[in-house]
Amino acid sequence: MKINGTDIKRMYFIGIGGIGMSALARYFHEHGVVVSGYDRTPSALCQQLEQEGISVHYDEDIDAIDREADVVVYTPAIPPDHAELLYYRNHGYQLFKRSEMLGMICKNMTTIAVAGTHGKTTTTTLIAHILRHCGRASYTFLGGISVNYQTNYWKGTEPLVVVEADEYDRSFLHLHPYIAVVTSMDPDHLDIYGTKEAMQDAYFQFAQQLKPGGCLIYHKGIAREDEWQKIATYSYHLNDPKADFYAFHVRMQDGHYHFDVQAQHSLIEDLCLQTGGLYNVENAVAAIAVVRQLGLDPKQIKEAIQHFKGVKRRFEYILKRTDIVFIDDYAHHPQELKALLSSAKEFYPDRPLHVVFQPHLYSRTRDLAREFAASLDLADRVWLLPIYPARELPIPGVSSELIRDFMKKAEVSCVDKKELIAEIAEKKPKLLITAGAGDIDQLIPEIVQIYQSTSYAA
Structure with missing residues (x-):
């Protein structure tokens, strides 16, 4: 197929497991292009791509890349000194950001x-x-x-x-x-x-x-x-x-x-x-x-x-029983958290609201710490996980404690994932929300197991 005047037979994606990148990979794979790529995490999405016939590897390794690729697509979340990105850039390959490629697809x-x-x-x-x-x-x-x-x-x-x-x-x-x-x-x-x-x-x-x-x-x-x-x-x-x-x-x-x-x-x-x-x-x-x-x-x-069933990680019911409601959500901005927690309290006004929040990005936490605190104060109990850095390096003085220190109403503590699981196993809240755009969703199976293996009357 042709994109922007280029006949494309082979494509390589750096950061193929991203939600936007994987959609592009599926589009080109469906149109007969040989698609392969790199991602640092063997996520469920990456595994689905592999099952669909797309080759994915998980080590930053120029020996594993497709050197015959006609076009290379990368996400801006990839650091500029990434070995594979540098190889393609230094050897004259056609490189496009994800957004540029999406724009070319939509053009006509x-x-x-x-x-x-x-x-x-x-x-x-x-x-x-x-x-x-x-x-x-x-x-x-x-x-x-x-x-x-x-x-x-x-x-x-x-x-x-x-x-x-x-x-x-x-x-x-x-x-x-x-x-x-x-x-x-x-x-x-x-x-x-x-x-x-x-x-x-x-x-x-x-x-x-x-x-x-x-x-x-x-x-x-x-x-x-x-x-x-x-x-x-x-x-x-x-x-x-x-x-x-x-x-x-x-x-x-x-x-x-x-x-x-x-x-x-x-x-x-x-x-x-x-x-x-x-x-x-x-x-x-x-x-x-x-x-x-x-x-x-x-x-x-x-x-x-x-007939609309929603979007995964958008007010997604993980468990919905008479004794327990467990909701997972992608909310990573103060206004999203406010809307999420307000809706949960509207649906379940008689249950104490327990929230696990994983801040996403040091810069966002620094810029919006007060706003995050105000939104999270809608809950009765809050556990703050360490900041998920994504594409960023740590910023001195910026941590989840910054949000905690601005909170005034909810009971709040900063915990690591192991401590969190232990506290959920002890308290077994009747209304639990996990929220954040990082890897917090990887804790879901362990939390579900706690509820499924234990009978209680919390």
């Missing part, structure tokens, strides 16, 4: 792109799910694993693509969407942008890349709303009737949200969303705003939403 298709500090993964997945359910399957690149389809990528039936527009490293500026959604602009990635204003400016630059005749949908109440109102086509909100799309008559029945949506000049009644979190009702409103621009039938939209 009708692109629906969802941007925002939070909410974009679920909103993107909802849009793609509704389209697929209604017989208009798009090429889909997700930042999470769809529970309905157990994948982060699927093939379309027409030149239509749905993508998550990532603000990290200004990645979304490689996209030129026909329909764009902006869910939020809370400060994040200040290690890249420096200031929240610079980050917000990048969102406006993304919005200005809309194709002629396109549609821009923004979240009513977003920062610098007066500027969004001048350039946007429509607004959406959970329940603000001044928005073009909003929900009302939201109620909980049988553990699920039921609601009506005012969709511009039409009404969709008694929608049912089975995934937890009131914020997911708002994500559904955003998805409805998008698919209505494509002329989808309200009845089919309603059916699709009722």
Whole structure:
């Protein structure tokens, strides 16, 4: 196949196990390209790629790379002195960042792109799910694993693509969407942008890349709303009737949200969303705003939403029993944590809320420690794991203790993973949440085993 004028027969991915990288790898593998790659961790996602016929190795080793690759794709999370990256760069190979390659794939298709500090993964997945359910399957690149389809990528039936527009490293500026959604602009990635204003400016630059005749949908109440109102086509909100799309008559029945949506000049009644979190009702409103621009039938939209099972690690029920509820979530920003914990308390008001949080990145912890503390104070008991560094080196004076020291209400302690498991085994909380974007999810099997092997009346 050809990308950007290059005939591609072989591709190599550095950091192939990343959620965005693996989706690209699957796309090219499906199109007959010989795909291989490196990742430092033999994760479940990497193992799935291997089962699909993609070769993956886990040692930084130039003897294991594909020297016949026509194109090499890398993630910005890879350090610049990585041996494999340096080899390809020094030997004149065509190198592209993940975001550049995604932009080239989307270039000749009708692109629906969802941007925002939070909410974009679920909103993107909802849009793609509704389209697929209604017989208009798009090429889909997700930042999470769809529970309905157990994948982060699927093939379309027409030149239509749905993508998550990532603000990290200004990645979304490689996209030129026909329909764009902006869910939020809370400060994040200040290690890249420096200031929240610079980050917000990048969102406006993304919005200005809309194709002629396109549609821009923004979240009513977003920062610098007066500027969004001048350039946007429509607004959406959970329940603000001044928005073009909003929900009302939201109620909980049988553990699920039921609601009506005012969709511009039409009404969709008694929608049912089975995934937890009131914020997911708002994500559904955003998805409805998008698919209505494509002329989808309200009845089919309603059916699709009722069959939506969510995204892995987004208010994902690991255990849901009468004696124990265990939820896992990717939340790694203060606003995401606030929404997650508020929703859990709404669902289970009579249970003490126990939270395990693994901060992600030293820079994010440094910049937002007070905000993390305020969100976590919604819980009754908090365990803070050490910071997951991802792409960063330690910053002097920055640790999980920084968050702990700002907390005022919840009982809190900083623990390592071994200490955490011991405390959960002792306390066996009836409502437990694990949250974070690092490797905290690797603790899930051990925690589940504690609950399954022990009877108690906590």
